[in-house]
Amino acid sequence: ATAGPLAGRTVLITSGPTREALDPVRYLTNHSSGKMGHALAEAARDAGARVVLVSGPSRLSAPAGVEAVAVESARDMHREVMARVGEMDLFIGAAAVADYRPEQSAGRKIKKSDSDTALRLVPNPDILREVAALGEGRPFTVGFAAETDDLARHARDKLDRKRLDMIAANWVGADRGFHADDNALEVYWPGDGHASLARADKPALARQLIQLIAEHYHARSRG
Numbered sequence: 271a272t273a274g275p276l277a278g279r280t281v282l283i284t285s286g287p288t289r290e291a292l293d294p295v296r297y298l299t300n301h302s303s304g305k306m307g308h309a310l311a312e313a314a315r316d317a318g319a320r321v322v323l324v325s326g327p328s329r330l331s332a333p334a335g336v337e338a339v340a341v342e343s344a345r346d347m348h349r350e351v352m353a354r355v356g357e358m359d360l361f362i363g364a365a366a367v368a369d370y371r372p373e374q375s376a377g378r379k380i381k382k383s384d385s386d387t388a389l390r391l392v393p394n395p396d397i398l399r400e401v402a403a404l405g406e407g408r409p410f411t412v413g414f415a416a417e418t419d420d421l422a423r424h425a426r427d428k429l430d431r432k433r434l435d436m437i438a439a440n441w442v443g444a445d446r447g448f449h450a451d452d453n454a455l456e457v458y459w460p461g462d463g464h465a466s467l468a469r470a471d472k473p474a475l476a477r478q479l480i481q482l483i484a485e486h487y488h489a490r491s492r493g
């Protein structure tokens with residue numbers, strides 16, 4: 271598409287979970303399905319953008335017309351994002367990136383024994399924070415926050431701490447968030463900006479969020 275609010279713009283989106291290897295056959299991960307990130311990629315494409323989707327393992331295939339980059343671990347995702355983000359107008363971090371990885375990934379399958387064992391974890395790079403910290407010429411940067419409590423406070427805190435242009439927060443719990451087909455979003459931006467996107471299926475929600483992002487992106491470019 272050449273028309274639409276993001277015509278001629280480039281958008282990089284991360285999606286899905288990451289997998290952090292323990293050994294060749296085991297890994298740590300989370301329940302992210304990739305539904306929201308993939309829906310955002312479609313919506314951004316339909317808004318006229320050139321879209322690159324960097325996705326961890328997901329059952330979903332990349333939407334048509336979107337450039338797909340498949341990754342496994344947070345460090346893979348970090349590398350692929352940083353290699354491309356310089357040419358992007360917008361960055362949307364929708365992936366559920368593992369905060370930690372096992373300190374060591376054994377080259378061979380870890381053997382069972384009768385004694386206790388401990389797993390030492392080390393922090394992964396915070397991709398979103400690094401992109402937002404790029405400084406002059408950085409893309410318009412949007413993060414997600416999945417919270418089980420105190421949504422507004424935690425989301426605003428992330429917005430400030432990571433110096434984002436916008437954050438989309440949602441409740442997660444037993445039947446909400448990750449695998450669900452619908453969701454609701456509270457969106458915040460600097461200067462006490464706030465919008466509520468009512469419960470809808472993820473494609474509809476993604477279209478509304480892309481609309482909101484495009485408005486603010488253009489307002490910033492004009493400012």
Ligand code: C5P
Pocket residue numbers: 284344363364365366367368369394395396397398399412413414415416428
């Ligand atoms: O601080 P928290 O992990 O809850 O922030 C969530 C946001 O940060 C999401 O947009 C997620 O994609 C991004 N993130 C990231 N790299 C990490 C952890 C989170 O890009 N290592």
